[in-house]
Amino acid sequence: MIIVDTISELKAALARQRSKSPNGFIGLVPTMGYLHEGHASLIRRASNECEFTVVSVFVNPLQFGPNEDFERYPRDLERDAALAERNGAAILFAPSVQEMYPSKPLTRVLISEVTESLCGASRPGHFDGVGTVVSKLFNLVQANRAYFGMKDAQQVAVVQQMVDDLNIPVDIIPCETVREPDGLAMSSRNVYLNAEQRAQALVLSKALDEAGKRLREPEMTAGRLAAEAAGLIRTAPLAEIDYVEVLKYPSLKQLDPDQRLAEINAQLILALAVKFGGTRLIDNRLFQLAGGEPHVQNDDEVKASPSYSH
Amino acid sequence: MIIVDTISELKAALARQRSKSPNGFIGLVPTMGYLHEGHASLIRRASNECEFTVVSVFVNPLQFGPNEDFERYPRDLERDAALAERNGAAILFAPSVQEMYPSKPLTRVLISEVTESLCGASRPGHFDGVGTVVSKLFNLVQANRAYFGMKDAQQVAVVQQMVDDLNIPVDIIPCETVREPDGLAMSSRNVYLNAEQRAQALVLSKALDEAGKRLREPEMTAGRLAAEAAGLIRTAPLAEIDYVEVLKYPSLKQLDPDQRLAEINAQLILALAVKFGGTRLIDNRLFQLAGGEPHVQNDDEVKASPSYSH
Incomplete structure (x- = not known):
């Protein structure tokens, strides 16, 4: 594995690989570093599926709000490099902020609707920063496949929406959340937790299991499911809820909170x-519901929505 | 030349070309169709410099305001195809609106500052639409070079800014405005002009020449240059000025209107x-000024702007 911190070195390494193996797949695992077993599983999967895997480590200031943890976000490039290499990466790309933003960036990639709930609502501007930096990484690496963890399920939905809308030539591969043996979703931010917070944080995965x-x-509704999860989380005295929501996935559109889930045919989060x-901390679970009457489209509906037919 | 109207046909044709000639340059000439000699010159240059030239013809609804001429914008695909082929194009890509926007597009590529004057100010949202559709075309074609006419000088500046900010792997090639023998800049919209309007429109290129x-x-200033051009344009009774401005190019930043041009070392538009x-109608001319004291950077300034050094 080679470690590069400039765009020109990255491009040179990619050009060598492409001339050596014009049809070999290139995989990209974009990260903010401080890699853990969740990232390791993404890198292993990329290395298994692609001939050449690029891991990027970049704490992107654009996706942090003014009062968030950009400065104190944990960093350990040496450990990251060892983990990436051990799991099959060919390149670790670890640019400086200046390398990624050599002058004031005037261009933003903004994604609407799917960014308006959950973390998009709690962290204004966050997904603008994600869309912009992920666009840059896609353009720099021109990977065939990019691997993202489903712990950030909204991020996966947002990136997929952007890829679809802008015809970006990359396949987004969502990968299952990796958990500690006791159920806590792996996150670089777990390192901030003290022993008591760490113990109480288990309530998140318990709420998802429950x-x-x-x-x-039979009588369960989206509203009740969310309320019960919130109730269980509140049994942890240190827990301060930012959101607990049941939405459609990947559109992240609202559901009727009072409709019985047994009547719904959709994927929920x-x-x-x-x-x-x-x-x-964030965590989530997806549920595929197969209830309700199969919807039969009639001729009038087909005519009324020409812009959605192919 | 082949004519394709779907993304899948375009991709298949590009894949055939890439496997036949992995190192051959691909050129892109993005247009809104109703091609004229200005477009022809772009296509000829692309064909001379690239092995394989794609001309796109797409009247992009996203870049038209609600009271603009999207519906009546002139279209003639048969003539466009003949012109593109005659000038060396390998593919004419002419997608429908539905092919480019199969569902409501939620992603926008927004460029700030450089879009805030001139046509960006007169046509709110125009450059958001341009940035978005040009991103899509760049992603679809993955051209090595893309050719744009300098009649739309702000568009060239906006696209170059976007390419730089997002690390899009394409070289933007600005090409000189092509004019009718009497000086009128070629434009698909010239077809709207009646004989009297057409005759009076010559005042634009005359104002630029003057x-x-x-x-x-020696005493000329940016303010006077603009005022005199506006004065000359107003001698045409049918002319209604939207803007006449002198700005820096390509930043499109304001100048001190009272500073003598002889003191300025910059490119102006x-x-x-x-x-x-x-x-x-729009038109423009660039002027390279080489006046003023050569600016010598001192050590303090270097230290004060670390984010702009490499």
Whole structure:
């Protein structure tokens, strides 16, 4: 594995690889570093599926709000390099802020609707920064496949929307959240937790498990599912809820909170953001519902929506 | 030359070309169709410099305001195809609106500052639409070079800014404005002009010529240059000025209107937008000024702007 911190070195390494193997797949795992087993699993999957895997490590100032943890976000490039290499990466691209933004960036990639709930609502501007930096990384690496963890399910939905809308030639590969043995979703921010916060944070995965069990109850609704998850989280005295929501996925559109889930045929997400002390953790679970009457489209409807037919 | 109207046909044709000639340059000439000699010169240059030239013809609804001429914008695909082929194009890509926007597009590429004057000020949202569709075309074609006419000088500046900010792997090739023998800049919109409007529209290129002559007068300022151009344009009774401005190029930043041009070391643009009847025409000229004291950077300044050094 080689470590590069400039765009010109990255491009040179990619050009060598492309001339050596014009049809070999290139994989990209974009990260903010401080890599953990969740990232390791993305890198392993990329290395298995692609001939050449690029891991980027860049704490992107554009996606942090003014009162967020950009400055104190944990960094350890040496450990990241060892983990990336051990899991099959060919290049670690770790640019400086100046390398990525050599002058004031005037261009933003803005994605609407899918960014307006959950973390997009709690962290204004966050997904503008994500869209912009991910666009840059896609353009720099020109990977065939890019791997993202589903812990950031909204990020996956946002990036997929951007890729579809802008015809970006990359396949987005969503990968399952990796958890600690006791259920806590892996996150670079877990390092901020003290022992007591760490113990109480287990309530998040417990709330998701519990929702999975109660989902099929005949009278269950989206509103009740969210309320019960929030109730369970509040049993942890240190938990401060930012949001607990049940939405459609990947559109992240609202559901009727009172409609019985048994009547719904859609994929839903139960998404959580909860602070423990100063540390904001997120987690989620997807549920595929197959209830309701199959919807039969009649001729009038087909004619009324020409812009959506192919 | 082949004509394709779907993204999948375009991609298939590009893949065939790439496998036949992996190192051959691909050129892109993005247009809104109704091609004229200005476009022809772009296509010829692309064909000379690239092995394979794609001409896109797409009247992009995203870059038209609600009261603009999207519906009546002139279209003639058969003539466009003949012109593109005659000038060396390998593919004419002419997608429908539905092919480019199969569902409501939620992603926008927004460029600030450089879009805030001239046509960006007169046509709110125009350059958001341009940035978005040009991003899509760049992603679809993955050309090595893209050719743009300098009649739309602000568009060239905006696209170059976007390419730089987002690290889009394409070289932007600005090409000189092509004019009718009497000086009128070629434009698909010239077809809207009646004989009297057409005759009076010559005042635009005359105003640019006159400015080029008076530029070196010792007391000339940006403010006077613009005022004199506006005065000359107003001698045409049908002319309704939208803007006449002298700005820095390509930043499109304001100048001190009272500073003597002889003191300035910069590239300037004199940019015009003038309506004749319902038809809005634009034209411009660039001037390289080499006046003023050469600016010697001292150590303090170097230290004070670390984010701009490499």
